[in-house]
Amino acid sequence: xxxxxxxxxxxxxxxxxxxxxxxxxxxxxGLPLGILLCVTGPxxxxxxxxxxILNNVLGRVxxxxxxxxxxxxxxxxxxxxxxxxxxxxxxxxxxVPLSIAAAPFVARIxxxxxxxxxxxVIQAARAMGSTTMQIILKVLIPEAMxxxxxxxxxxxxxxxxxxxxxxxxxxxGLGDLAIRYGYQRFRPDVMFVSVVVILVLVELVQVVxxxxxxxxxxxx
Amino acid sequence: MSISLKHLHRxxxxxxxxxxxxxxxxSNTVYGIIGRSGAGKSTLVRLVSxxxxxxxxxxxxxxxxxxxxxxxxxxxxRRRIGMIFQNFNLFSSRNAAQNIAYxxxxxxxxxxxxxxxxxxxxxxxGLTGRGKAPISTLSGxxxxxxAIARALANDPDILFCDEATSALDPQTTRSIxxxxxxxxxxxxxxxxxxxxxxxxxRDACEYVAVLENGSVVEExxxxxxxxxxxxxxxxxxxxxxxxxxxxEDAKKQDMIRWSAEGGRYTLRFRGEKTGEPVLSxxxxxxxVEFNIxxxxxxxxxxxDVGTLICDIIGEPDEVDKAVAAMQLSxxxxxxxxxxx
Numbered sequence: 001x002x003x004x005x006x007x008x009x010x011x012x013x014x015x016x017x018x019x020x021x022x023x024x025x026x027x028x029x030g031l032p033l034g035i036l037l038c039v040t041g042p043x044x045x046x047x048x049x050x051x052x053i054l055n056n057v058l059g060r061v062x063x064x065x066x067x068x069x070x071x072x073x074x075x076x077x078x079x080x081x082x083x084x085x086x087x088x089x090x091x092x093x094x095x096v097p098l099s100i101a102a103a104p105f106v107a108r109i110x111x112x113x114x115x116x117x118x119x120x121v122i123q124a125a126r127a128m129g130s131t132t133m134q135i136i137l138k139v140l141i142p143e144a145m146x147x148x149x150x151x152x153x154x155x156x157x158x159x160x161x162x163x164x165x166x167x168x169x170x171x172x173g174l175g176d177l178a179i180r181y182g183y184q185r186f187r188p189d190v191m192f193v194s195v196v197v198i199l200v201l202v203e204l205v206q207v208v209x210x211x212x213x214x215x216x217x218x219x220x
Numbered sequence: 221m222s223i224s225l226k227h228l229h230r231x232x233x234x235x236x237x238x239x240x241x242x243x244x245x246x247s248n249t250v251y252g253i254i255g256r257s258g259a260g261k262s263t264l265v266r267l268v269s270x271x272x273x274x275x276x277x278x279x280x281x282x283x284x285x286x287x288x289x290x291x292x293x294x295x296x297x298r299r300r301i302g303m304i305f306q307n308f309n310l311f312s313s314r315n316a317a318q319n320i321a322y323x324x325x326x327x328x329x330x331x332x333x334x335x336x337x338x339x340x341x342x343x344x345x346g347l348t349g350r351g352k353a354p355i356s357t358l359s360g361x362x363x364x365x366x367a368i369a370r371a372l373a374n375d376p377d378i379l380f381c382d383e384a385t386s387a388l389d390p391q392t393t394r395s396i397x398x399x400x401x402x403x404x405x406x407x408x409x410x411x412x413x414x415x416x417x418x419x420x421x422r423d424a425c426e427y428v429a430v431l432e433n434g435s436v437v438e439e440x441x442x443x444x445x446x447x448x449x450x451x452x453x454x455x456x457x458x459x460x461x462x463x464x465x466x467x468e469d470a471k472k473q474d475m476i477r478w479s480a481e482g483g484r485y486t487l488r489f490r491g492e493k494t495g496e497p498v499l500s501x502x503x504x505x506x507x508v509e510f511n512i513x514x515x516x517x518x519x520x521x522x523x524d525v526g527t528l529i530c531d532i533i534g535e536p537d538e539v540d541k542a543v544a545a546m547q548l549s550x551x552x553x554x555x556x557x558x559x560x
Contacts, residue, residue: 118309120305120307120309121309121310121311121312123271123305123309124303124305124309124310125311125322126271126298127269127271127298127301127303128298128299128303128322128323128326128370128371129295129296129297129298129299129300129323129326129327130295130326131295131326134326138322138325138326139311142311142313142314143311143312143313145313219354220312220313220354220355220356
């Protein structure tokens, strides 16, 4: 029992580390990309600096990356992990492909959240003499905040799922535990506990995310 | 600050939203621009407020040409104009005070100075102490007051009102128009009011331009236009003036109808004429009788403008003489189907 506990505990810590690090980095990549997708888009949908060609190219790149099967993208990105973290095995190494795989997803979610901002409010901000940067930082992001929080919640949940898959190719964490012990060593108890912990994590993130988003809406 | 538009054009594809508009908007007054939806009002206000550039033509604020400003100058110029909207367009992520603070923040004003100015502005629009209120808790009228405070934060010379009262009930409309009128006088603003409500023009504007299919079809002082409308669109607007909008002065009454069917003649007269017994004099001089169907006197700005709808009964040449005599004494006579 003690051994099972410490196995699951260590794997949970690894999963959390992977998920939160990759959420952080995928936001760093995806947030500017998502905002760029929105502001370069059509004027009626928050496009404050419409650039149709750039918008089209970015949109296609994001779509290609999003439709790539995650597990293959991870394998393709291992060399990059070796360059950035020095290894292609283990929890740290998985953060690189996880972040990059989630970034296009984050970009689309941010884009759709920001597009929901009332065009009239953006027009008012322009009429008052806001610069493009001021509109992005002081209007678009704050106005879209509840939707952004929902989007980030969804990203974290997706990354918990992705991180379990990353376990299959030596990433560590709960997915790795479930496959190596539960599947390969015939330990259904380990498999069961790992899956339960993943479910609990997902539920926890969802509840907390909903709470934050609802509280933001209530203050408006 | 006066605004002058010279031959403005703006088309979207084959639609000429604004077609060769030239206007001189005097400073320190309230100027109304009225038109039905699709007449080009929204496009015109977007051009004049520098949100959009015209395809051709020029816009001057005082003597300064502003339609072709480079990016930085454009942003600086926009900070010196105020604008309010039909749907208020307030930031839902900010409370009332933070909304008013926005235009001050973006100019880089120090936070203490921002707070001080915001308090002044809240007082100015009658929302003292409501600064911390979230926008969703405010009524329509209060939201428009916040928007007015926000528009005036940087002490602009010009205030654009884009259908600013169209989403408000008549009573709130009146209080907002009064507020704008008071602020216009105390801050010496040039107010440009875009609207589709003739009541707004009557109650708040000194000048009016009537827009139709992207062009100005009539323009002038509101009293003149009310007393002597020259085009069909204007007459339509006047005919549909909502009788339910009560004016606060008992003297300012709306049209009263005695008969369901309209008369053949519409008589319009203004100022001192509203007190003169012109009709009975004419009735005595010529062999005609007046059958009055509807009539009333409206208070426009500081003057009275009267309207009578009536039939004139008599021999055709006597009627013509009577009409000529009325026109001679300053009454505008329109005969249905001839002058409309």
